[in-house]
Amino acid sequence: MPATMLQQVAKDLHVFPGAKHLPPTYKDPISNPPTLPEAQVSDGSIPIIDLEALHGPRRPEIVKQLGQACQLQGFFAVKNHGIPRPTVDSIFDTTREFFHQPKEERMKFYTPDPNSDIRLMNAYKDEVANVYVARESLKFHCHPVEKYVDKWPTNPPSFRKSSAEYLTNVRRVEITLLGAISESLGLETDYIEKKLGGHYVSLNYYGACEESNLELTYGVRAHTDPTIITILLQDEVPGLQALSEGKWMDVNPIPDTVVVHVGDLLQAISNHRFKSLLHQAMVNCEKERMSIASYCYPSSDAMIGPPEKLIDSDHPAVYKDFTFKEFSEQMWKVIAFDDARLNSFKCSAA
Numbered sequence: 001m002p003a004t005m006l007q008q009v010a011k012d013l014h015v016f017p018g019a020k021h022l023p024p025t026y027k028d029p030i031s032n033p034p035t036l037p038e039a040q041v042s043d044g045s046i047p048i049i050d051l052e053a054l055h056g057p058r059r060p061e062i063v064k065q066l067g068q069a070c071q072l073q074g075f076f077a078v079k080n081h082g083i084p085r086p087t088v089d090s091i092f093d094t095t096r097e098f099f100h101q102p103k104e105e106r107m108k109f110y111t112p113d114p115n116s117d118i119r120l121m122n123a124y125k126d127e128v129a130n131v132y133v134a135r136e137s138l139k140f141h142c143h144p145v146e147k148y149v150d151k152w153p154t155n156p157p158s159f160r161k162s163s164a165e166y167l168t169n170v171r172r173v174e175i176t177l178l179g180a181i182s183e184s185l186g187l188e189t190d191y192i193e194k195k196l197g198g199h200y201v202s203l204n205y206y207g208a209c210e211e212s213n214l215e216l217t218y219g220v221r222a223h224t225d226p227t228i229i230t231i232l233l234q235d236e237v238p239g240l241q242a243l244s245e246g247k248w249m250d251v252n253p254i255p256d257t258v259v260v261h262v263g264d265l266l267q268a269i270s271n272h273r274f275k276s277l278l279h280q281a282m283v284n285c286e287k288e289r290m291s292i293a294s295y296c297y298p299s300s301d302a303m304i305g306p307p308e309k310l311i312d313s314d315h316p317a318v319y320k321d322f323t324f325k326e327f328s329e330q331m332w333k334v335i336a337f338d339d340a341r342l343n344s345f346k347c348s349a350a
């Protein structure tokens, strides 16, 4: 594959801690992304989980709701998450200001190194599929904040403060959710939390597109996230779609909520009781759109296979034990946009 195409592919992928370089077995996934253009749009609704109620007597009921949402839909919205409205407004203002800066200023964060602590990724044209992928994103490590904050932009001047505030809040939401998700699987509350390592964020910016380009333009093409969970904050412009019962469903923004996706690694930890969510983002012809995706990762030596408790004669182990480091290395060998990344960790795999 020519180097330019490799760069294009790499631009659309998440960056993995520990991934050093593209190995020679690298395959071209572009010609076969799991987009389903023929899928119809469904009018299904999204389960809404009340995070505040997790801290009171209704906890068992909410834990059950969470487990059902992860099992049946693979995603849900969270209300009463406790992230203050000014913190949300401020991360969007900062993101908008960052992406409205001249290209030279944004490009200071461009690097082809997938291992960089901070990285700008540009919109690009996929010549093979003949589509334009309109997302520009700034991705960076963010936990613990003190370790990484010095690498973050100083323009706009609000950047570091707004990001630190939002990301500290989102980490708290993440820990609360992972506790309840662990319980919903019958595991100790801190079972998943104990595996946590990195936290990575992507500030996503989609410029408004010309209507004549729409057929050829995606925001982000269909993918699952290679995470434990992803917490997605959307602004008020629709664009996110999730595959639900074989149909694309619009996941329109609900004020004061965040959306949570099951990622590939939770699919493995849950012994396939939960399924990672295939999703994509479309662009809007009139309005720019922004989303903030917080990707929750394990530490590199954390074991990801299903726990003993989730294995019995009715539920034989679907995945072997593997570390996150092994998963990250595998990612670069079989670059895929979906949970095919997990195939070589299946018990039935050769």
Ligand SMILES: O=C(O)CCC(=O)C(=O)O
Residues within 6 Å of the ligand: 202, 204, 219, 220, 225, 232, 234, 239, 240, 241, 279, 280, 281, 290, 291, 293
């Ligand atoms: O912008 C969106 O709604 C989706 C973004 C996304 O899927 C991601 O950043 O992984």
Ligand SMILES: [Fe+2]
Residues within 6 Å of the ligand: 223, 224, 225, 230, 279, 293
């Ligand atoms: Fe995603």
